[in-house]
Amino acid sequence: MTDSTEPSGARIRFHNVSKRYGDVAALADFDLEIGAGEFLTLLGPSGSGKTTALNILAGFTEASGGDVRIDGQSILSLPPEKRNVGMVFQSFALFPHMSVFENVAFPLKLRKTPKPVMRDKVAEALDMVRLGDYAGRRPSELSGGQQQRVALARAVVFQPAVLLMDESLSALDLKLREAMRLEIRHLHSRLGSTIVFVTHDQGEALTLSDRIAVMRDGRIAQIDTPDRVYDQPTTRFVAEFIGQTNLFDVTPADGGGVHVADLGVAIPAEGMNGAKAISLRPEKIRALANGSDAPDAGMVVFDGMVDEPLFLGETVQYSVNLPSGRTMQFRENRGEGRAPLRRNDRVRLAFRPHDAVPIVRD
Amino acid sequence: MKHFKGKALVLAAALAAAPLTLTAGHASADDVTITVAGSGGGLAKVMKMLFEDPFTKETGIGVKALATTDRASALKAMMAAGKPTWDVSELSATEYAIASANGWLEPINWSKLDPKNTLPAVARADDAVVVASYSTILAVRTDKLPAGKRMTSWADFWDVKTFPGPRALQNQPYDNLEFALIADGVAPADVYTVLSTKDGVDRAFRKLDEIKPHIVSWWTAGAQPVQMLSDGEAFYTSAWNGRITKLATEGTPAAIVWNGGGLKLSYSAIIKGTKHGDAAHAYLSYLTTSPQRAAAFAKMVPYPGFVKGLYDELPAEMGRHLPSHPDNAAKQFATDAKFWAANLSELKERWEAWLLE
Amino acid sequence: MPAADRHSILAAPGLLLLVTFFVVPVGIVFDQGLFDPAFTTAHFERFLARGAYMAVFLNTLRVSVVVAMACLLIGYPVAYFIVRQPPRRRPVLMFLVLVPLWMSILVRTYAWMVVLGREGIVNGLLMTLGITDQPVKLLFTTGAVYVGMVQILLPIMIVTCYSAMTEIDQNLLRAARILGARSGQAFARVFLPLSLEGAVTGTLIVFILSMGFFITPALIGGRRDMMMANLISSQVSQTNWGFAAALAIILLLATVAVLVAARLLTRRLVYAAAKTDTP
Numbered sequence: 001m002t003d004s005t006e007p008s009g010a011r012i013r014f015h016n017v018s019k020r021y022g023d024v025a026a027l028a029d030f031d032l033e034i035g036a037g038e039f040l041t042l043l044g045p046s047g048s049g050k051t052t053a054l055n056i057l058a059g060f061t062e063a064s065g066g067d068v069r070i071d072g073q074s075i076l077s078l079p080p081e082k083r084n085v086g087m088v089f090q091s092f093a094l095f096p097h098m099s100v101f102e103n104v105a106f107p108l109k110l111r112k113t114p115k116p117v118m119r120d121k122v123a124e125a126l127d128m129v130r131l132g133d134y135a136g137r138r139p140s141e142l143s144g145g146q147q148q149r150v151a152l153a154r155a156v157v158f159q160p161a162v163l164l165m166d167e168s169l170s171a172l173d174l175k176l177r178e179a180m181r182l183e184i185r186h187l188h189s190r191l192g193s194t195i196v197f198v199t200h201d202q203g204e205a206l207t208l209s210d211r212i213a214v215m216r217d218g219r220i221a222q223i224d225t226p227d228r229v230y231d232q233p234t235t236r237f238v239a240e241f242i243g244q245t246n247l248f249d250v251t252p253a254d255g256g257g258v259h260v261a262d263l264g265v266a267i268p269a270e271g272m273n274g275a276k277a278i279s280l281r282p283e284k285i286r287a288l289a290n291g292s293d294a295p296d297a298g299m300v301v302f303d304g305m306v307d308e309p310l311f312l313g314e315t316v317q318y319s320v321n322l323p324s325g326r327t328m329q330f331r332e333n334r335g336e337g338r339a340p341l342r343r344n345d346r347v348r349l350a351f352r353p354h355d356a357v358p359i360v361r362d
Numbered sequence: 363m364k365h366f367k368g369k370a371l372v373l374a375a376a377l378a379a380a381p382l383t384l385t386a387g388h389a390s391a392d393d394v395t396i397t398v399a400g401s402g403g404g405l406a407k408v409m410k411m412l413f414e415d416p417f418t419k420e421t422g423i424g425v426k427a428l429a430t431t432d433r434a435s436a437l438k439a440m441m442a443a444g445k446p447t448w449d450v451s452e453l454s455a456t457e458y459a460i461a462s463a464n465g466w467l468e469p470i471n472w473s474k475l476d477p478k479n480t481l482p483a484v485a486r487a488d489d490a491v492v493v494a495s496y497s498t499i500l501a502v503r504t505d506k507l508p509a510g511k512r513m514t515s516w517a518d519f520w521d522v523k524t525f526p527g528p529r530a531l532q533n534q535p536y537d538n539l540e541f542a543l544i545a546d547g548v549a550p551a552d553v554y555t556v557l558s559t560k561d562g563v564d565r566a567f568r569k570l571d572e573i574k575p576h577i578v579s580w581w582t583a584g585a586q587p588v589q590m591l592s593d594g595e596a597f598y599t600s601a602w603n604g605r606i607t608k609l610a611t612e613g614t615p616a617a618i619v620w621n622g623g624g625l626k627l628s629y630s631a632i633i634k635g636t637k638h639g640d641a642a643h644a645y646l647s648y649l650t651t652s653p654q655r656a657a658a659f660a661k662m663v664p665y666p667g668f669v670k671g672l673y674d675e676l677p678a679e680m681g682r683h684l685p686s687h688p689d690n691a692a693k694q695f696a697t698d699a700k701f702w703a704a705n706l707s708e709l710k711e712r713w714e715a716w717l718l719e
Numbered sequence: 720m721p722a723a724d725r726h727s728i729l730a731a732p733g734l735l736l737l738v739t740f741f742v743v744p745v746g747i748v749f750d751q752g753l754f755d756p757a758f759t760t761a762h763f764e765r766f767l768a769r770g771a772y773m774a775v776f777l778n779t780l781r782v783s784v785v786v787a788m789a790c791l792l793i794g795y796p797v798a799y800f801i802v803r804q805p806p807r808r809r810p811v812l813m814f815l816v817l818v819p820l821w822m823s824i825l826v827r828t829y830a831w832m833v834v835l836g837r838e839g840i841v842n843g844l845l846m847t848l849g850i851t852d853q854p855v856k857l858l859f860t861t862g863a864v865y866v867g868m869v870q871i872l873l874p875i876m877i878v879t880c881y882s883a884m885t886e887i888d889q890n891l892l893r894a895a896r897i898l899g900a901r902s903g904q905a906f907a908r909v910f911l912p913l914s915l916e917g918a919v920t921g922t923l924i925v926f927i928l929s930m931g932f933f934i935t936p937a938l939i940g941g942r943r944d945m946m947m948a949n950l951i952s953s954q955v956s957q958t959n960w961g962f963a964a965a966l967a968i969i970l971l972l973a974t975v976a977v978l979v980a981a982r983l984l985t986r987r988l989v990y991a992a993a994k995t996d997t998p
Contacts, residue, residue, distance in 0.1 A: 060893055080896040093894035097912050106908075110899035154898065164897075434958050460958060528837065533937075574942075579859045582937045582949075589829070594838045595858065707957055714950070715771030717942045 009037035009194030010071045010161035012057070017066035019052050019218075026052040028218040030066070034196065035210075039188050041197045043205040044215030045241070050198045052218075054164055057196065059083055070162060081110075083162075086155035086193075090167040092147045094139035100126070100150050101135040107158040125153040128187070145176045149183075156191055165197045169204060181207050202242045206230065214238045235361045239279040246280045246328040247359070258358075262324045263302040267353050275358035282317060284355040285330035287341065288348045299350040304328070306345045316340065320347065394641045395424030399436070399451040402429020408662050412655060417648045423641045434460045437633070441466055449636040450645060453490065456536075458629040459703030462489055468632040474643045480651045484696070485668035490631035491650050494665040497685040497694055498537045499623035501587065501606045505615040506597040516545035516622045519598055520569070522576050527597035529573065530590050533580035535713040536702050537600060537624045540695060542569035544622045550695035557701065563709065567716055580717065591616050604664035607683050618683070623694040625685055628665065660684060745971075752964035762965030772950070776969065779947040780977075782861075782936070783929035786868045790925045793869065794876030795918050799910075801877075802884040816877050824871055828935045831867045832858060835939070864940040871935065872928055876921040883917020884910075919985045923978055930974050 012034040019027040027049045034040045042050035055061035059080035067074050075083050094103050104125055108118045126132050129149035139147055169177045188195055199205055205212045206226045213223040222238045233239035236247055250258035257268045258275055304320035317331045400406050406427055414425040434457045440446045461467050467489035485492035502513045506527055513525055531538050540553045546569045548556050556562035581587050587601040592614045603618055610616045632642040650667055657675030660666040666686045673681045681687050752762055766772045801812045834840045835857040842854040895905035933948035947970045954963035
């Protein structure tokens with residue numbers, strides 16, 4: 001399936017796509033370009049429009065406006081079966097009255113694939129998901145993870161240029177979910193098809209994707225690579241939705257920087273133009289040894305009192321009360337050569353100015 | 363505390379004694395309750411008001427009325443179980459014939475039931491008393507008659523040339539075989555003589571063959587012919603007299619042809635094995651031997667009994683519409699319940715086969 | 720107490736009900752039909768000897784098959800239509816389907832008399848439109864029996880089909896579509912086989928109920944539209960219990976035979992419909 005004659009993934013372009021249900025806009029001015037062979041994740045809470053976008057791409061939902069193109073060709077007037085798109089559903093949607101073999105053979109049979117070719121392709125697809133020995137079983141006789149893999153095999157057996165995955169891992173338990181992430185990654189590099197993955201799980205999005213489009217209220221709040229979405233959120237929503245963070249309102253300070261009222265500190269000017277707030281990841285904050293100064297002269301230093309230590313295994317997360325009354329979080333590795341902090345310990349904290357990410361929009 | 367205890371004891375004793383007292387009351391010889399199997403519905407209300415309640419008031423004998431259907435089957439089951447739970451039962455003519463033939467009824471002591479001889483012979487059987495009568499008559503939608511014509515007999519009913527239009531009959535061999543013979547010229551009084559021969563039955567079925575294509579519906583419930591007449595579904599049909607009188611008073615132009623009607627008797631009888639024979643006799647006497655009570659009943663339900671003096675107690679106009687009125691009774695034949703009890707099974711089989719032909 | 724004993728105690732009330740209200744009555748019917756008082760086949764011989772009884776039996780079978788098939792052909796698409804409606808509209812439509820069930824069969828049958836009668840709605844319309852100048856005979860015909868029975872039994876068919884269809888994950892149809900099936904193919908290969916059991920169950924329920932139908936054929940049928948139940952009732956009221964029981968046994972056995980045959984056939988059908996790799 002990986003030889004040179006394989007079609008590689010297709011380019012997908014959403015152009016100003018909108019979908020309204022009465023007065024409610026499920027999708028508004030949705031613009032998105034997905035490269036050939038790219039693994040793109042639509043990430044967002046429920047109701048953010050990610051599933052609507054996917055259903056419009058699949059042909060299950062009609063767009064109210066705009067256009068969707070695959071490899072330059074508009075597909076909105078095509079029925080789902082003409083779009084050459086594979087899909088893995090959250091519920092797997094395996095046909096319960098068919099065997100595993102019949103499920104995987106289903107798309108080939110509809111394409112009138114000759115019998116011997118069909119048998120080979122089904123066998124190959126099942127081998128790829130390591131279910132070669134299960135061809136004769138019924139879906140109900142398989143575990144959740146096995147059903148998931150059959151659904152994958154069925155979605156890719158006809159070599160679609162685009163593979164859609166709708167919350168495809170959320171029906172599995174945690175361990176299986178993590179194992180499947182690797183398997184999907186592997187599959188993606190092997191198949192080369194464009195994958196559009198919908199999830200509300202930021203962990204899945206971060207590990208799997210080439211790019212993540214974070215969605216909110218029918219629009220893309222931010223689209224970027226996983227590390228940039230994590231490190232450089234541009235909106236409060238993205239900063240809070242992905243990972244954990246501390247958000248502080250800021251006001252412009254004399255001399256060009258910003259003033260953080262909650263911390264009682266100022267941050268120098270660099271990159272802070274127009275910032276309404278800053279995002280400060282818990283792992284970017286360090287606790288200083290008792291009474292000592294910052295190890296680095298440029299660091300911003302402030303004081304607080306430990307409220308609640310939270311043991312996370314490798315790391316400990318502390319909840320800290322600030323003099324302003326607010327609470328914030330910081331995290332450090334265990335065994336930093338210092339006795340662990342306890343409740344009501346006074347603590348001096350510091351961060352590098354460039355670790356404070358300016359938030360320019362809500 | 364002691365005081366309270368004493369009161370509680372008295373109370374407990376009273377409570378414990380209460381059911382005993384009641385049971386004792388029931389067990390006393392004078393305080394009998396008889397169980398009467400009736401038809402339920404509106405008729406049961408009339409029976410309770412006119413007969414059961416006043417009877418209990420007068421005699422102290424209680425009457426427990428049951429709403430029942432298919433009493434022949436019920437009696438068969440009771441007799442098979444050896445434990446009749448009814449003391450008295452209303453019986454249709456057919457039910458009476460079956461029950462009588464099987465010996466499920468107590469003989470009537472007529473000197474006890476009717477000491478003043480108010481009931482004519484027609485109302486007296488060895489093991490039952492006639493309490494009511496009704497007729498299966500020819501009912502006519504008078505507005506559907508051809509101009510200037512009147513339908514007056516079963517021969518007219520069979521005459522589809524003079525009287526075109528849809529007809530209906532009951533889905534039963536009884537009445538219809540008699541009607542067919544009468545239409546064929548047999549005198550009402552001779553109907554059962556003719557029917558008791560194979561030739562007579564054949565003759566009746568041959569006559570029915572003539573009318574069969576013109577019968578749109580073979581009705582099974584008494585409400586159907588009424589409905590069909592009022593909807594114009596049938597212009598001429600056999601029907602039960604009381605329902606047609608009611609239909610006419612409600613404004614449908616419907617009339618009864620008494621000529622050739624089949625007068626049927628409804629019986630009440632005492633069930634074999636009852637422990638309350640005297641009370642049952644007293645109840646049946648109360649039920650059947652007073653012209654005043656019979657008239658009150660006939661005013662509410664057009665199915666009168668036979669007690670002497672009944673028509674003196676009724677307005678003439680009302681009496682005219684009742685099946686046992688001397689004028690009407692004279693034109694009808696009395697359905698022979700014993701003939702039908704003996705032959706129904708066989709004739710019904712033939713009837714069903716004939717219908718399907 | 721061992722677990723097995725506890726379980727059998729829990730099953731006891733159900734078993735008691737079953738024995739009291741099913742096994743015992745059916746046993747009594749068999750006893751009545753076969754012993755009088757010694758073992759006899761006389762009642763069954765009587766049934767076979769008379770062509771008329773066989774005709775009633777065959778008529779009962781024919782009416783039941785026609786009504787069951789008609790209910791299937793009308794009820795299945797109706798249920799399918801309702802299942803495809805937006806979720807908010809479905810309970811409303813199902814409610815409308817179920818409303819007639821709250822009316823007695825007698826009332827509904829009388830309503831058909833009003834509709835189909837000589838001076839009824841249909842004839843009135845036909846005559847007003849000048850299609851006919853004489854009333855057409857619609858009432859008291861076999862056709863009227865079919866129409867009346869189908870109308871009475873249709874809700875049961877629709878409910879049975881509907882509940883089977885709502886069990887089907889709608890994503891299965893979407894999956895079939897995106898895997899390459901046209902909407903007709905998705906229906907034929909996925910929806911139909913998965914709803915077949917429900918459709919067969921509904922058809923069998925309607926068939927069984929039809930076999931015992933009584934009021935409607937008597938009220939709006941013609942003289943030939945006699946059913947076994949009419950025959951049984953007439954024999955019971957004549958106190959011919961032995962023969963009535965024999966008729967009931969014949970009806971019961973015929974119904975069970977059809978039931979078993981249909982079940983066997985369905986299993987094959989579902990299996991065949993699921994097979995996508997057979998030549």
